[in-house]
Amino acid sequence: MSCPLSATFLMDGESLDKVLSSSQTNAYVAILFYASWCPFSKNVQPKFDALSSMYPQIKHIMVEQTSVTPIVFSRYGIHGVPSILLVNKTTRMRHRGQKAMQSLVDFYQRATGLAPAMYLTEDQIIFSENKSNVLESHNKTRIKDIISREPYLTFSLFFLFLKALVYFYPNMISNLIALWLAYIPHPNLAIFGESKQLLARVLHLVDVNRAFNKLKLIKSRPFHNGARSARAWTSSLASFSLSKTSSSRASQGVKL
Secondary structure (H helix, E strand, O other), rough: OOOOOEEEEEEHHHHHHHHHHOOOOOOOOEEEEEEOOOOOHHHHHHHHHHHHHHHHOOOEEEEHHHHHHHHHHOOOOOOOEEEEEEEEOEEEEOOOOOOOOHHHHHHHHHHHHOOOOOOHHHHHHHHHHHHHHHHHHHHHHHHHHHHHHHHHHHHHHHHHHHHHHHOOOOOOHHHHHHHHHHHHOOOOHHHHHHHHHHHHHHHHOHHHHHHHHHHHHHHHHHHHHHHHHHHHHHHHHHHHHHHHHHHHHHHHHHHO
């Protein structure tokens, strides 16, 4: 025997407040505060779905931690997940203890005074959950096997899908190309023309030949300066040697 279809609703804090404010005085609302990252929350969710089927007269609401602000949790006195509340206009009761199925049913009966419309054991809930998980994983695995084993079949189906799109929307490709040409940035080729004109203007303002001749003149100056200093050094050396020769001759004449 499998669980009937559940009637739980996912809500945020604003929707939760609206539901509780619009509910009747004696009408109970069951709220499951949970977190998607918490493994204990994952274990409680199928049991909460089963409770919605066992107590169809009670509205069951699930509130995920990241979908509400911390103020909402503080307002209802929730300091940890998962937590189950039974709320009406006048009372608010929180389940304390183990999250076993029988413990939850007893909590419902004590808080509301209602008997379940049907009884579901924990084994039936686990079997139903495992069956749905197996079917889901089997379908995913089957699709992956088909794609890996029959790549040509996958390609053919994809080709038929594209052909059907072109048949029903003949202007789609041209519209996509026009959209791409309109919004995708392309290289601005006019920049090269502008840079050529700018370079020509610079060359027109600067006389290249004149600048080159000036550079040659600057380079040749050190060579001419060196040649001049060499000539002066040679002439001074020659005059020094001549004066020395003449002085030696004069000393020899005095001796004689």
